[in-house]
Structures are given as C-alpha cells and as structure tokens.
Amino acid sequence: MARKPLLEFTDKGIYCDQGRFYVDPWKPVDDAIITHAHADHAYWGHKHYLAHHLSREVLLYRLGDIQLQTVAYGETVMKNGVSISLYPAGHVIGSAQIRVEYQGEVWVVSGDYKTEDDGISTSFEPVKCHHFISECTFGMPVYQWKPQAQIFDDVNNWWRNNVNNGVATVIVGYSLGKSQRILQNLDLSIGKVYTHGVIENTNEALRRNGVTLNPTERITIDTSKDEIRKGIVLAPPSSVGTPWMRKFQPYSFGYCSGWMAIRGAKRRRAADRGFVLSDHADWDGLISAIDATGCEKVYLTHGYTASFTRYLNEIGFDAYEVHTLYGDDEALEDTTTQPAPKGEEFNTPFNNNDQDKKGSPFGGYLEGVDS
Incomplete structure (x- = not known):
C-alpha cells in the first residue's frame, strides 16, 4: 500500500496530517505556517501562526492580536516528528519557502518567489527536495524581466523630468514588497519620498x-x-482614480507591475508610464528555480498553471496542476475582506483605506484564482 503523501491539497489549504498543520491556509485552522504577509497567503482567524521573524510586525499590523511564533531562516521547529524550516524566497521582506521533512521525505512549499536579488529582500535560495510546490504567476515565455537597475534608471529619469516640468510624480506599487523595493532604488538626490x-x-x-x-x-x-x-509619491493600487490621487494634479502617474509586459493601458489602469517590475519569478527564473530543487514532482498552485504544467511535462518534469486560492498580490490588497488594520478604518483627504474541481493527484479540488 502506497504511503500517504506528507502534504495534501485540501479545501482549507496545504495540509500536513502527520504534523497537524497547514501552510498558507485560506480558512481558519488551529496551526498555520505562513510563507509571507500578503493577503492571499496570510489570512485572519487562525489559532496559531508561524512565520519568519521579519514578517512579525507586518503580520501583527495586518491581522491584529494573533498568537504568532517567528523563527530565523534555517531554524528548525518540530511538530509531531515533522521537521519544519524556513528558507529565503526573495519575494518580499520576510518571505520564506517552507521545508517540511518526515522520515526522509522532503517537501518544499515556495509560496511566492523571485530569483533576482532586489537588494532588500533576502535572496532566493534553492532547497533540495522530493516534492516542490511552486507558483507560476508569470509562467509564459513572454515574461522575461530586465535587470532592476535598468528599470530604476527609467523610473528616476521619469521622476527627474517631471520635477523639471513642475509636474507631481505618483508611482504605484502594492504596500508590502513593491513599495519598499521602489523606495530603496529611488535617486534621493532628486527629492523627497512622500x-x-x-x-x-x-x-x-x-x-x-x-x-x-x-x-x-x-x-x-x-x-x-x-x-x-x-x-515623488508612493501610492497603493487602491488609490488609483480616487479623490486622494486627484488632489495632486497636475501629476504623472506610473504603475510598477510584471503585467506591464503585455497588458498595456488597460492593465496599467490608464497610467502615464508602466514599469515592468515584478516580485515574482519570470519564465527563466521559474524553470531554473524548479530545476535547482532536484525535485521528483512539482505542483503548480497559481498563475498559468495549465500551460506551464504541460510545458514542464514536455521537458521531462513530473508536473501537476493544482487549484488554490492564491493569486495576484495587487488585486488582493485591494479586495481583501480581512479587518482593516488599526488606523485605516476611516478615510481622510490624504489617507485612503487600503488593505493590505480539477484535482491534484492527492485530492486537491479547489477552484482557484489564476492571475
């Protein structure tokens, strides 16, 4: 009789029966391991949370008074004989891949990740495993990122020209991850960051x-x-088109997202400039990351799951598509139904509220949110 897999895809999330815990569950559970603090991975309502220590204050800010344990990268926590350790995912500050091991069987849940070193998030680190659970948000060959230094040269030149022309500069990126990445790469000799x-x-x-x-x-x-x-003004996606943003007129509005690669003005929400900057791996990054794990099987949770699964199988991987409730960080920052963090319950003129049956081999059957 075949041994039950260490991790399963259930209607609450990715579950370890032996350890009695979930990874990034989307329904309330007793014990949740969290890859990072974005709203599609860190839900309110669990009894106990475990995450990387650099996610601590953001999780408390977003989720309120939760029972939260934090650990360092590489530190091991044992749950009913199951070894759990966190490794850098490179997605945002504090993001982690979750390594789970029991009786020699190793699974890694990547959460969201990118392979380029952004200079602020701890760089992605491949982790050897038998089973790798991966995103594929940008799992199409058209998505090939340029080095971020080139992108920020464009951003800073655009900002400088706006200042010289007496036009306000507003740049949009989601509040956790993209905003800090933008902040750390702006040329502050041009002016202040608001x-x-x-x-x-x-x-x-x-x-x-x-x-x-x-x-x-x-x-x-x-x-x-x-x-x-x-x-320059750093603004979240939910501020686009609001009275808050219109108060800066005349302004030039730029949007930072990987979707800028192909989706044009519609995806840019009519932005003046679109900058192709993503906190997810591109096509080459996904393939290299998966290959570096040496995994026997790979499971694709969100993004271009169907087509990317087919491609991986064609080039020799044993790949499976699974549908989950993980999705587009930017969209979920605008639409999450979690309680508003303290201090964001009400708007002011300059403070707009922004919150942050197809099966796997093992019984996953959720209709997902593909980006």
Whole structure:
C-alpha cells in the first residue's frame, strides 16, 4: 500500500496530517505556517501562526492580536516528528519557502518567489527536495524581466523630468514588497519620498522589525502640494482614480507591475508610464528555480498553471496542476475582506483605506484564482 503523501491539497489549504498543520491556509485552522504577509497567503482567524521573524510586525499590523511564533531562516521547529524550516524566497521582506521533512521525505512549499536579488529582500535560495510546490504567476515565455537597475534608471529619469516640468510624480506599487523595493532604488538626490498612509504604516511596521529603509514622509491633510511636486509619491493600487490621487494634479502617474509586459493601458489602469517590475519569478527564473530543487514532482498552485504544467511535462518534469486560492498580490490588497488594520478604518483627504474541481493527484479540488 502506497504511503500517504506528507502534504495534501485540501479545501482549507496545504495540509500536513502527520504534523497537524497547514501552510498558507485560506480558512481558519488551529496551526498555520505562513510563507509571507500578503493577503492571499496570510489570512485572519487562525489559532496559531508561524512565520519568519521579519514578517512579525507586518503580520501583527495586518491581522491584529494573533498568537504568532517567528523563527530565523534555517531554524528548525518540530511538530509531531515533522521537521519544519524556513528558507529565503526573495519575494518580499520576510518571505520564506517552507521545508517540511518526515522520515526522509522532503517537501518544499515556495509560496511566492523571485530569483533576482532586489537588494532588500533576502535572496532566493534553492532547497533540495522530493516534492516542490511552486507558483507560476508569470509562467509564459513572454515574461522575461530586465535587470532592476535598468528599470530604476527609467523610473528616476521619469521622476527627474517631471520635477523639471513642475509636474507631481505618483508611482504605484502594492504596500508590502513593491513599495519598499521602489523606495530603496529611488535617486534621493532628486527629492523627497512622500507616502500614502497604508504604505507608511507598512514601512513603520518593517522599521519596528529592524529593517532599515530610506526616509519617507507620510502625506497628511497639511502636506503642501508645492512640496509634493518637488518629490515623488508612493501610492497603493487602491488609490488609483480616487479623490486622494486627484488632489495632486497636475501629476504623472506610473504603475510598477510584471503585467506591464503585455497588458498595456488597460492593465496599467490608464497610467502615464508602466514599469515592468515584478516580485515574482519570470519564465527563466521559474524553470531554473524548479530545476535547482532536484525535485521528483512539482505542483503548480497559481498563475498559468495549465500551460506551464504541460510545458514542464514536455521537458521531462513530473508536473501537476493544482487549484488554490492564491493569486495576484495587487488585486488582493485591494479586495481583501480581512479587518482593516488599526488606523485605516476611516478615510481622510490624504489617507485612503487600503488593505493590505480539477484535482491534484492527492485530492486537491479547489477552484482557484489564476492571475
């Protein structure tokens, strides 16, 4: 009789029966291991959470008073004989791959990841395993990222030209991950960085966690529009088209996302500039990351799951498509139904609320959210 797999895909999430825990569950459970603090992976309502220590303050900010244990990369936690350890995913600050081992069987749940070193998130580290659970958000050959230095040269030149022309500069990226990556790569000789309230709250949480970020100034009702025009505004996706953003007119609005590669003005929400900048692996990054694990089987949870599964099988991998509730970080930051973090329950003129049956071989049957 075949041994039951160490991890299973269930209606609550990825489950380890031997260890009695879930990884990134989307329904309330007793014991949850969290890969990172984005809303499609870190849900409210679990009794106990385990995550990397750099996710601590953001999780508490987003989810409130939770029972949270944090560990360092490479540190081992035992649950009913199952060994659990976290390794860098390179997606955002504090993001982790979850390595699970029992009686010589090793699984790795990647969460979301990127293989380029962004200079602020701990760089992705391949982990050897028998079974690898991977995203494939950008699992199509058209998605090939340019080095981020080239992208930020474009961003800084655009900002500099706006300042010279007396036009305010607003750049959009989700509040955890993309905003900090943008912040750390701006040329601060051009001017100050101003932040929407939800981004500044996230920055403050990260700073409480010991993360060093470039200086920012929260936008309030008293912030001078003339001063803002000399700097740059970091804003979340939910601010696009709102009265909050229109108060900066005249402004030039830029959007940072991997979707800028092909989806044009519609995906850019009519932005003046679209910058192809993603916190997910591109086509080559996905293939190299999966190959580096040496895995016997790979399971694809969200993104271009069907086509990428077919491709991996064609080139010699044993790949399976599974449907989960993981999805587009940006979309879920705008639509999550979790309680608003403290201080974001009400809007002000400068503080818009922003929150942050197809089967696997093992019984996964969820209709997913493919990005």
